[in-house]
Amino acid sequence: MSHHDHSHNHSHDHADIFHSHAPAGKMQLAFFLTLFIFAAEIAGGWLSHSLALFSDAGHVLTDIAAIGLSWFAMKQSEKPANQEMTFGYYRAGILAAFLNGLLLILVTLWILWEAYQRFQHPQPVSPGWMFVSAGVGLCINLYLGLGMRHEEDINVKSAVLHMLGDAAASAGVIIGGLIILFTRWYLVDPLLSVLIAVLIALGAWRIVKQAVGILMEGTPKGIQFEKVVNEIKSVQGVQGVHDIHMWSITNGKNALSCHIILDGQMSIQESQIILRAIEHRLAHVGIGHATIQIEDSNHPHTDSEFCAAIETHNHS
16 A cells, blocks of 8 residues: 655645745846846946956856756746656756756856966956946846845755856956056956855855755755654554655655555554654655555565665565
8 A cells, every 4th residue: 555645734834845836937037137247248348358357248148048047947847747757847957956056167167267367368457347347247146146045946046156156256356347446466357266266166066966966866955864764663553664765856845755564454544544644744854745655564574774675576
């Protein structure tokens, strides 16, 4: 016997964990505002002859692609489940976040290369238009990044990192422009670029690591394996639990499957009461979808909490 639960009957915070939609409207706004930043920096670079602004515009162009990809992935994730995609399209967002993280790492390498070139050959610039164009980028990216910084969706987090990285780059251009204006010390530009590159790389690595964990069906971040097992075992009537799997369908949407051992003389109605109790406890520890197989104590099983395919073959 197995049971599938989407936590429709609970009124707590995890009740609608499968019904929350990513803020696609915010990503749409971010896409078009980032296009505006790109146009402003291209114009500013042309008017000021600033290689720094042209380079930052190239960085913004990668963000346009990344945010557009995130927006597309969010719209895909809103599609309902079907016979081909029984869990729906939630993983589209994780794939986009993974690609965004890799793109950020590539951007970091590009910034470091550009910084090396500028250490070798400092470029003189006219700071006036730098301030205007970089100021536009700073204000819009701060508006977007700070406005979405509390979103839990990993895909939005990756986009926010893009935006805050751009804001930091724009601030660096402004600070560098001020220093150049008063000192003509052009090496400040690559120095700031290296600092920004390191910050972006650290954040990108965290996103890639989290996305890989989800794609590899790892235990969800923030879920304690032993705590979940103890919650199941503590339900009255449960004699044991094994073959446990915990994973994230997407960030914040966690699932579990397992086998539980009950008294074989128990009625279906009695076993359903136990299942309801387990589902309730799992929902309170962050697991909103559970598939539970019931076995009696005489059923051959492994004592391991983890799935053990080799041992199951020995019983056949």
